[in-house]
Amino acid sequence: MAVSDALLKWYDVHAREMPWRVGPADRAAGVLPDPYRVWLSEVMLQQTTVAAVRDYFHRFTARWPTVLDLAAAPDADVMGEWAGLGYYARARNLLKCARVVAYEHDGRFPDSYEGLLELPGIGPYTAAAVAAIAFDRAETVLDGNVERVMARLHDVHVPLPEAKPMLKDHAERHTPLTRPGDHAQAVMDLGATICTPRSPACGICPVIEHCAARRAGTAAELPKKSPKKPKPTRYGHAYLARLPDGSLVLERRAEKGLLGGMLGWPGSDWSDAPSTEPPFDAEWREIAGEVRHTFTHFHLILRLYGAELPEEAAPEGYEIIGKHAFRPSDLPTVMRKAYALWRDA
Incomplete structure (x- = not known):
């Protein structure tokens, strides 16, 4: 020894x-x-x-x-x-x-x-x-x-x-x-x-x-490593909406799968050809720029859309987080990046 x-x-x-x-x-x-x-x-x-x-x-x-x-x-x-x-x-x-x-x-x-x-x-x-x-x-x-x-x-x-x-x-x-x-x-x-x-x-x-x-x-x-396979790139859309009192519309992701159980912005699937259908009706406008993030097995590019909702238009089935209760730190990194781009737009 x-x-x-x-x-x-x-x-x-x-x-x-x-x-x-x-x-x-x-x-x-x-x-x-x-x-x-x-x-x-x-x-x-x-x-x-x-x-x-x-x-x-x-x-x-x-x-x-x-x-x-x-x-x-x-x-x-x-x-x-x-x-x-x-x-x-x-x-x-x-x-x-x-x-x-x-x-x-x-x-x-x-x-x-x-x-x-x-x-x-x-x-x-x-x-x-x-x-x-x-x-x-x-x-x-x-x-x-x-x-x-x-x-x-x-x-x-x-x-x-x-x-x-x-x-x-x-x-x-x-x-x-x-x-x-x-x-x-x-x-x-x-x-x-x-x-x-x-x-x-x-x-x-x-x-x-x-x-x-x-x-x-x-x-x-040393140590020697086998060559890594290149990571594919996936695409998606995220939709960030705010009510007149400053509340934000978020969703909790399904327990299973990537970012399972985490809060995030409503959005599309992440794939080669993601759905372009918004999660709910609103006057969406595209936010300049894009979010780029790398996960273990793929790169992700997100296009963002923002909307200011009338008070009576709070969508059902989502988590409405009050202005003062919302903490960006509660979001996974990719969702924080999206919020920062929307906030600074």
């Missing part, structure tokens, strides 16, 4: 400070991680940077300090606080998981990989991360940082995602029985701060003497 020993020694000095993390000194003193905070951070960090997550994490834990508090929260409040983090299915699964833990597990997270994996919205990575970091189980945690470290440490040239099983095997062999949670965080910190995607700082790496890619001179080109 020479690699793990070197990593833990380095981590004891250089561990990053995170609002959800119990640092190595506190951990050695007997301070235990809060599984709720570990789980919440891991869900938030999926496909999102630490810098982007910090403020969201502080707001969530200030408003809902325990899993019981989160489980009791109204869906709309949680979705509103999540707005801007993206990948909104995570927020829906967050609530489902919190409620299962609260009502079926007496507010306590299972302390094993297998038990965690049975919870809604928890996949193999999150189960391993929570089991290792919160409960010090010797589970193999494999995120993008760990994949990069393992690919370089063992000079793996098989491209991702094909290389994932191989990289997991390498990571598993390095996972110690002692301090596995600190080890997992040490590898992730190494990848985030030293073994970075570009220009890795090999000269100060604590495991340089064990790195096969460093010896071969291939560290900077």
Whole structure:
């Protein structure tokens, strides 16, 4: 376990400070991680940077300090606080998981990989991360940082995602029985701060003497990745309407599908040839400009139409949000972009 020993020694000095993390000194003193905070951070960090997550994490834990508090929260409040983090299915699964833990597990997270994996919205990575970091189980945690470290440490040239099983095997062999949670965080910190995607700082790496890619001179080109398929572009129309008192007409999207459960502007489908039929009758005018937004699997271009409605024309079946109750921050990013363009038109 020479690699793990070197990593833990380095981590004891250089561990990053995170609002959800119990640092190595506190951990050695007997301070235990809060599984709720570990789980919440891991869900938030999926496909999102630490810098982007910090403020969201502080707001969530200030408003809902325990899993019981989160489980009791109204869906709309949680979705509103999540707005801007993206990948909104995570927020829906967050609530489902919190409620299962609260009502079926007496507010306590299972302390094993297998038990965690049975919870809604928890996949193999999150189960391993929570089991290792919160409960010090010797589970193999494999995120993008760990994949990069393992690919370089063992000079793996098989491209991702094909290389994932191989990289997991390498990571598993390095996972110690002692301090596995600190080890997992040490590898992730190494990848985030030293073994970075570009220009890795090999000269100060604590495991340089064990790195096969460093010896071969291939560290900077690893891990290799299969070429990405180009993202298609879809098109759509959004309709933004206001009543004389300043109230706005919004709709809540269906629970399933993209942006599920979020507030948004009424609009068309998003496709190659979206419907041009407005959602309700009004004197619509096209707003100059367009909204461009990129999702995981496609680019979106939205054309916007605005209308000022007479008081008696409030459409049925929509959510009418008062002027002072409306918060753009409750909207997903693409809908906030639309509002900003309409407001500034």
